[in-house]
Amino acid sequence: MWRRMSLLRKMMEQLGIEPERLRVVWVSASEGEKFANEVRDFVEKLKSLGPLKMYEPSR
Amino acid sequence: MSRPKVAIYWAASCGGCDTKILDTDEKLLDIAAAVDIVFWPIAMDFKYADLEKFADREIDLTIINGAVRNSEQEHIVKLLRRKSKVVAALGACAVSGGIPGLANQFTADEMLDYIYRKTLTTEPNSQPPKTETETEDGVLTLPKFYNTVFSLPQVIDVEYFIPGCPPPPSLIAKALELFVAGELPPPPAFVVGDKSVCDECPRERTGKFEVKQWKRLATHQPEQSNKCLLEQGFLCLGPATPSGCGALCPKANMPCEGCMGKSQDVVDRGAKFISTIASLYPAKTEEEIKKMLDEIPDLVGTLYRFDLPSSVLRGKVKKS
Numbered sequence: 092m093w094r095r096m097s098l099l100r101k102m103m104e105q106l107g108i109e110p111e112r113l114r115v116v117w118v119s120a121s122e123g124e125k126f127a128n129e130v131r132d133f134v135e136k137l138k139s140l141g142p143l144k145m146y147e148p149s150r
Numbered sequence: 151m152s153r154p155k156v157a158i159y160w161a162a163s164c165g166g167c168d169t170k171i172l173d174t175d176e177k178l179l180d181i182a183a184a185v186d187i188v189f190w191p192i193a194m195d196f197k198y199a200d201l202e203k204f205a206d207r208e209i210d211l212t213i214i215n216g217a218v219r220n221s222e223q224e225h226i227v228k229l230l231r232r233k234s235k236v237v238a239a240l241g242a243c244a245v246s247g248g249i250p251g252l253a254n255q256f257t258a259d260e261m262l263d264y265i266y267r268k269t270l271t272t273e274p275n276s277q278p279p280k281t282e283t284e285t286e287d288g289v290l291t292l293p294k295f296y297n298t299v300f301s302l303p304q305v306i307d308v309e310y311f312i313p314g315c316p317p318p319p320s321l322i323a324k325a326l327e328l329f330v331a332g333e334l335p336p337p338p339a340f341v342v343g344d345k346s347v348c349d350e351c352p353r354e355r356t357g358k359f360e361v362k363q364w365k366r367l368a369t370h371q372p373e374q375s376n377k378c379l380l381e382q383g384f385l386c387l388g389p390a391t392p393s394g395c396g397a398l399c400p401k402a403n404m405p406c407e408g409c410m411g412k413s414q415d416v417v418d419r420g421a422k423f424i425s426t427i428a429s430l431y432p433a434k435t436e437e438e439i440k441k442m443l444d445e446i447p448d449l450v451g452t453l454y455r456f457d458l459p460s461s462v463l464r465g466k467v468k469k470s
Binding site: 092093094095097098099101102105106107108144145146148149150 | 221224254255294296297298300304420421424425427428431433439442443446448449450453463464465466467468469
């Protein structure tokens with residue numbers, strides 16, 4: 092799984108998308124607090140990065 | 151009963167697709183006898199003005215190869231669309247952007263600056279071409295070089311797709327024969343085989359994939375054997391590519407680069423192929439994963455060599 096995520100992260104980076112926008116976390120259904128903390132932390136991270144900029148075709 | 155009118159045009163193209171039309175050999179003679187070629191820049195002397203004279207939809211079939219990346223190409227493919235009943239995209243560039251599509255990782259300014267000023271063998275003080283240049287004889291104009299490379303369906307409606315870089319002459323001949331017989335399938339349709347390149351490839355697969363190292367032709371020789379190239383550790387895209395080419399490249403010791411495009415049930419082939427790469431390589435530790443990543447220096451080029459413009463991400467995001 093880490094191999095796939097690392098490859099995806101490398102591809103994103105090469106195409107100008109911040110690799111921090113991809114996060115993989117292992118959380119089970121019984122780890123409610125951990126899940127909430129991870130999501131909260133990730134949302135803060137994303138807000139600090141700003142809106143995702145996708146490739147815009149232009150002439 | 152007049153013969154059907156056929157136009158053939160090249161946009162951002164290397165000329166290879168046109169040579170493959172000629173490589174249909176004797177079949178071309180039958181086709182040429184059955185149709186009236188009204189426009190074919192590489193081979194015939196018709197002008198743009200001749201195209202303008204056609205009524206809308208008067209041309210029965212227009213075959214366009216090459217991607218769209220400047221204002222002239224966009225103008226002419228749109229003109230041809232108006233004047234044609236049916237349009238077929240010929241070759242990887244028209245179908246999905248092709249090799250020129252890799253330029254979506256750069257802006258026009260970055261490219262022109264590098265090509266005209268910064269390559270090793272370029273004189274200093276060279277100037278990139280401009281859309282208008284004043285000379286003593288008047289103003290010379292050039293088409294505008296776009297930032298983005300577009301595949302043909304991203305610019306006009308396209309009914310038929312004949313992929314490949316270049317497309318196999320057998321598929322070109324098949325498409326033209328179906329057209330002449332009035333038996334083209336309902337659009338949109340891709341003229342490809344219904345299996346993958348692996349099914350056409352004569353190499354031996356043991357089914358044991360334990361790639362110790364990803365190899366590239368730049369640095370490694372394939373084995374002197376009939377062993378599957380993917381099993382040898384080369385990034386052969388055969389499993390992810392539709393058949394129809396006869397696996398020409400693997401037969402010649404070259405890993406498939408995926409020029410025949412993607413199968414229709416996959417949204418983004420590059421992203422999907424990441425799973426294949428990951429599943430074949432037994433890296434577990436962070437160190438082993440880093441080694442795996444270092445063995446594929448240009449991941450985007452490997453995954454999207456022929457179809458970056460038509461992938462989900464489409465190109466490289468510019469830093470603002």
